[in-house]
Amino acid sequence: MSLTAFLYILALIMAGVLLFGAVYFVIMLTDLECDYINPIDLANNLNTYVMPEMVAHLFLFVMFLLLGEWMSMLLNLPLVGWNVVKVVNARQFYDATEVFRTLPKHKRENFVKVAFYLICFFYYLYSMIITLVNESTPDPQQVGY
Amino acid sequence: MSSSGNSLQDPLNTTHRHSSEFVAHSKADNFRDGFTSDISSDDALAVRRRALAEVDNAKFGWFHVKACLVAGIGFFTDSYDIFAINLCSLIMGYVYYANAEGDAKNSTPTKIDMWIKGSTQLGCIIGQFVFGYLSDRLGRKRIYGVELIIIIVCTIGGSFAGNTARGLSVYWILFIWRFVLGIGIGGDYPVSAIITSEFATTKNRGAMIAAVFAMQGFGIVAAAIVSIIVLAAFKGAIDGDQQNLDYVWRIIMGLGAVPGIIALYFRLTIPETPRYTLDIENDAHKAAYDIKTTIGGSKDAAEDRSLLQPSTAQQARVQKPTWTEFYHHFKKWRNFKVLMGTSVTWFALDVAFYGINLNSSIILQAIGFSGKGTPYHELLKTSAGNIILNLLGTLPGYWVTVFTIDRLGRRTIQFIGFVVLLILFCILGFAYHQILDRSVAGFVVLFTLAQFFQNFGPNTTTFIIPSEAFPTRFRSTCHGISAASGKIGAVIAQLGFFQLKNRGGKNAFIPHLIQIFALFMLVGLIFTWFVPETKGKSLEELSEESERDE
Numbered sequence: 001m002s003l004t005a006f007l008y009i010l011a012l013i014m015a016g017v018l019l020f021g022a023v024y025f026v027i028m029l030t031d032l033e034c035d036y037i038n039p040i041d042l043a044n045n046l047n048t049y050v051m052p053e054m055v056a057h058l059f060l061f062v063m064f065l066l067l068g069e070w071m072s073m074l075l076n077l078p079l080v081g082w083n084v085v086k087v088v089n090a091r092q093f094y095d096a097t098e099v100f101r102t103l104p105k106h107k108r109e110n111f112v113k114v115a116f117y118l119i120c121f122f123y124y125l126y127s128m129i130i131t132l133v134n135e136s137t138p139d140p141q142q143v144g145y
Numbered sequence: 146m147s148s149s150g151n152s153l154q155d156p157l158n159t160t161h162r163h164s165s166e167f168v169a170h171s172k173a174d175n176f177r178d179g180f181t182s183d184i185s186s187d188d189a190l191a192v193r194r195r196a197l198a199e200v201d202n203a204k205f206g207w208f209h210v211k212a213c214l215v216a217g218i219g220f221f222t223d224s225y226d227i228f229a230i231n232l233c234s235l236i237m238g239y240v241y242y243a244n245a246e247g248d249a250k251n252s253t254p255t256k257i258d259m260w261i262k263g264s265t266q267l268g269c270i271i272g273q274f275v276f277g278y279l280s281d282r283l284g285r286k287r288i289y290g291v292e293l294i295i296i297i298v299c300t301i302g303g304s305f306a307g308n309t310a311r312g313l314s315v316y317w318i319l320f321i322w323r324f325v326l327g328i329g330i331g332g333d334y335p336v337s338a339i340i341t342s343e344f345a346t347t348k349n350r351g352a353m354i355a356a357v358f359a360m361q362g363f364g365i366v367a368a369a370i371v372s373i374i375v376l377a378a379f380k381g382a383i384d385g386d387q388q389n390l391d392y393v394w395r396i397i398m399g400l401g402a403v404p405g406i407i408a409l410y411f412r413l414t415i416p417e418t419p420r421y422t423l424d425i426e427n428d429a430h431k432a433a434y435d436i437k438t439t440i441g442g443s444k445d446a447a448e449d450r451s452l453l454q455p456s457t458a459q460q461a462r463v464q465k466p467t468w469t470e471f472y473h474h475f476k477k478w479r480n481f482k483v484l485m486g487t488s489v490t491w492f493a494l495d496v497a498f499y500g501i502n503l504n505s506s507i508i509l510q511a512i513g514f515s516g517k518g519t520p521y522h523e524l525l526k527t528s529a530g531n532i533i534l535n536l537l538g539t540l541p542g543y544w545v546t547v548f549t550i551d552r553l554g555r556r557t558i559q560f561i562g563f564v565v566l567l568i569l570f571c572i573l574g575f576a577y578h579q580i581l582d583r584s585v586a587g588f589v590v591l592f593t594l595a596q597f598f599q600n601f602g603p604n605t606t607t608f609i610i611p612s613e614a615f616p617t618r619f620r621s622t623c624h625g626i627s628a629a630s631g632k633i634g635a636v637i638a639q640l641g642f643f644q645l646k647n648r649g650g651k652n653a654f655i656p657h658l659i660q661i662f663a664l665f666m667l668v669g670l671i672f673t674w675f676v677p678e679t680k681g682k683s684l685e686e687l688s689e690e691s692e693r694d695e
Contacts, residue, residue: 001377009374027207034204122536125370129529132377136522 268327277625486675542600562602
């Protein structure tokens with residue numbers, strides 16, 4: 001099994017985990033709206049997962065780049081750019097004192113991430129199957145897309 | 146005050162006796178130390194109403210999502226397992242029948258195949274009856290982890306199945322393991338549904354129960370993905386020696402236990418549902434405490450204090466359901482017709498639901514995903530094809546139901562489902578060969594539409610309605626009865642129709658089978674008339690309606 005196939009399997013699982021993470025963020029933010037938790041607890045809870053998510057996503061991006069999977073890389077480029085801008089400006093963490101003010105923005109950002117990771121999940125699934133099927137068929141019959 | 150509250154709180158009229166006990170005891174207590182704050186029966190009623198209002202009007206939060214996930218793991222495992230056995234049976238053919246002759250080479254014999262697949266369904270029937278009854282009798286919490294433990298143990302056990310030295314082949318051992326697995330899976334149906342239903346908010350109850358059921362869709366996709374990954378990992382070994390496929394099916398089957406193991410802790414530590422504590426155990430304070438610690442929410446301190454006062458005078462008057470009571474309740478046509486409606490509709494649906502899957506191999510061939518070639522190639526393509534098929538029809542159907550059921554209502558969706566299925570099955574049944582010959586794509590589209598409307602339709606609603614439409618003390622038993630009648634339909638479809646499939650030539654009887662399914666859809670449509678619409682009503686309103694005359 002080639003490295004590319006292995007990468008797509010890993011990407012599939014990670015997309016699932018990241019999707020679950022984004023959904024968790026959305027639900028935590030709506031819990032804040034309904035007064036189930038306070039801003040400090042929310043900030044502490046979510047901030048532990050912000051950097052791991054960015055690192056995981058960056059890792060996937062770099063692997064796609066190195067292995068020559070251009071479509072997948074281009075798909076992830078916007079999100080990597082967004083994350084880099086946030087880290088450079090030190091804005092990636094949730095600030096307990098500001099979170100009520102910026103709540104709609106955060107919710108929207110996380111909704112978009114949920115949709116994005118969902119699309120990524122299906123794209124990686126598709127790519128993984130194509131890669132695996134192509135590996136086991138002789139050259140003339142391989143599918144190009 | 147206590148007499149007017151009777152029908153709401155206490156159908157069997159024990160409150161009268163209660164209140165006099167309260168009054169006597171509280172007088173004695175006050176006389177004794179004057180510090181204890183007892184509740185009179187009026188306060189008990191108010192506490193009950195407040196506690197239930199808190200459950201019913203809670204905002205949708207992480208607690209509800211967690212409840213859906215934990216309850217849904219059973220259904221995830223159920224459909225993972227059904228898909229896994231289809232694939233594993235294929236793989237076992239390559240391992241154990243590699244030396245058979247001619248056509249039978251590399252494939253499990255039909256009879257054995259049929260029994261392996263049907264074993265879980267048979268166990269399910271028993272599990273649904275038994276666990277449905279037990280959860281009403283002993284309480285939801287007491288038995289909730291048990292069926293998941295059975296599922297985990299039997300999944301792992303099945304993946305270690307082997308031949309005995311004399312007599313029983315690996316298929317027999319697997320049959321026994323899967324039969325007991327079925328008992329566990331069957332037990333999951335009523336208990337998970339009732340727990341979700343009793344913890345849910347009135348507004349979102351349909352969506353929550355539907356979301357629990359929708360985990361089935363994920364189970365199929367997960368099973369297909371896992372099988373692709375495991376096959377890919379073993380590719381080299383398989384191409385070298387076909388017997389290495391033995392590892393593959395065992396790993397695929399065993400991995401099904403993993404989500405269950407994760408969810409087990411959460412299941413064992415769930416509090417008892419507030420409605421069971423209130424209605425059957427008559428312990429209002431324990432219920433209020435459980436609600437506070439799980440659903441929570443910020444309320445002012447005064448309410449908190451009164452809700453959380455320990456009950457000093459109240460004896461927990463346990464009001465367990467008995468079969469005599471069951472008989473008297475359902476002797477009335479008004480109550481019996483609901484049970485009959487839910488059971489017959491579920492039965493009618495499952496016959497078609499499990500029967501239509503007999504066609505999936507034809508569909509796969511039609512869309513070019515049943516590869517002939519090396520075992521690896523064929524199995525890979527079968528899994529990939531199944532993913533596509535399920536993502537097209539089944540999965541969207543589940544989720545459309547989740548998002549619309551609280552707006553459209555259960556009966557509406559069930560009617561729509563049965564009508565559309567009736568039409569689709571009539572078309573497919575009477576024009577089977579014409580469609581197949583003329584346009585394969587059309588056939589696939591009709592098939593996918595049928596799967597979509599099964600799930601945006603009776604498959605989900607027949608699961609949701611029994612978990613709402615009965616009074617608390619019978620809710621789980623009746624859900625178990627309805628579910629079991631459904632599974633009886635599934636067994637008939639798998640064991641019975643499977644045999645009929647090849648009458649008159651390979652796959653020649655299938656058009657007639659589909660016509661029979663259309664007939665069952667008509668039956669389901671008619672019996673949908675008997676089930677009540679439960680959208681937007683709290684569980685108390687629904688139980689009260691069935692007690693009205695008493």
